Amino acid sequence: MRLPDSLPGKIYLLAWDPGRERMTVGDRLGYLLRAAALTDLAIRGFIEDDGGKALVVHRGSVPDRVLTGLLDELAASRRPRSWKHWVRRSAGPMKRAVRDQLASADWIDVTPREGIMGLLPDKVTVRDPRVVHELREHFRAVLTGGPVADVEPVDAALISLANAGELKTVLPRAERRAHKERITHLTERAGAAAPALGKVLKDVRVAVAAAASNGGGGG
Numbered sequence: 001m002r003l004p005d006s007l008p009g010k011i012y013l014l015a016w017d018p019g020r021e022r023m024t025v026g027d028r029l030g031y032l033l034r035a036a037a038l039t040d041l042a043i044r045g046f047i048e049d050d051g052g053k054a055l056v057v058h059r060g061s062v063p064d065r066v067l068t069g070l071l072d073e074l075a076a077s078r079r080p081r082s083w084k085h086w087v088r089r090s091a092g093p094m095k096r097a098v099r100d101q102l103a104s105a106d107w108i109d110v111t112p113r114e115g116i117m118g119l120l121p122d123k124v125t126v127r128d129p130r131v132v133h134e135l136r137e138h139f140r141a142v143l144t145g146g147p148v149a150d151v152e153p154v155d156a157a158l159i160s161l162a163n164a165g166e167l168k169t170v171l172p173r174a175e176r177r178a179h180k181e182r183i184t185h186l187t188e189r190a191g192a193a194a195p196a197l198g199k200v201l202k203d204v205r206v207a208v209a210a211a212a213s214n215g216g217g218g219g
Contacts, residue, residue, distance in 0.1 A: 003131060004107065006064045007036040008098045010158060013107065013135055014170050016126050023124050024169050030091025031207035032165035033098050035200050037070045038086055039157050042194035046071055049196035053080035066097050083196060084203035091207070099124065107131060139170050148185045153193035156186040163187075164201040165208055 004010050011032055015025045025032065038054065041047045044067075046058045056075045062068045074086065099122075102108045109127055113120040126132055139162070142155045162171045163183050176183065191197045 003135060004102070004105075006067060007040040007154065007158060007161065008033045008066055008094075009064075009102060009107075010135060011036045011161060011165075011167070012095075012098045012102060013126065013132055014139065014162065015167060016108075016124065016132055017169055018126070018129050018132055021125060023121075025165070025167065027091070028165060028208045030093075030095040031087055031204055032161060032167070033094045034070075034087050034089070034091055035165070035204035035207075036157075036161050037067055037094065038083065038200050039161060039190070039194055039197055040064075040154070041067055041071055042196050042200075043153055043157060043190075047074060047196070049083075049199060050080055052199060053082055054086050054196065055080045064101075066094075066101050069097065070094075082203075083199045084206065087200065087203045088207050136170055142186070143171075143175075143179055143182065148182070148189050151186060151189055153190050156190035157194065157197060159183060160187040160190050160197065160201055161204070164204045 004013065012029070015023055015029055015032075017024050023029070038047070041062070042049075044062070046056065046060070046062065047054050048057050049055070054074055056071065059071070059075065062071055070086075073090075099108070099110060103110050106127060109125045111123040111125070113123055138155075139158065142151055142159055145151075148156070159171075160183065161167075163176055187197065187201065
């Protein structure tokens with residue numbers, strides 16, 4: 001079954017709740033997707049950490065327009081900026097960009113809705129729920145499976161991001177506690193390929209906490 005190649009695409013689909021047939025996480029999702037895109041670019045070797053700042057080190061072709069857009073955004077900056085800056089910047093547009101990319105690739109349908117008090121968040125429906133099921137099964141296999149040394153860095157990063165972003169659809173609090181040591185080792189595994197991951201995860205936790213305190217929702 002065809003699955004998204006990018007971390008943001010996978011995170012977005014994992015944030016969809018098959019039981020309630022709607023998106024979860026709310027405004028926090030934008031921050032998590034920004035963090036996922038930064039991590040993806042770092043693992044692919046396009047950006048790296050430079051004294052706590054995200055530095056573009058390669059401008060080759062990125063096979064994903066969302067990642068390309070973020071890489072262009074970083075490159076256009078007058079100076080390197082902190083990971084926190086890039087995690088928290090334009091979170092809403094990032095959520096829409098990932099959503100629109102998945103819709104254009106026929107993974108999801110997006111239906112505008114209107115409420116009595118005005119516009120409601122668009123309804124997002126996964127066209128083939130088996131895609132989400134397969135992603136969840138893969139996520140579970142990485143979380144509970146064999147030696148950490150055998151896990152691909154991008155898969156380890158997926159677990160780390162879900163933990164930092166409190167993605168309860170696949171990693172509820174009880175699971176985070178039960179697999180705390182494994183998650184720590186997976187984060188270290190991802191960090192071997194993307195040394196900036198630790199900074200990204202720290203900053204996404206701050207952004208997620210801020211979004212949670214302000215409330216909000218939507219797809």
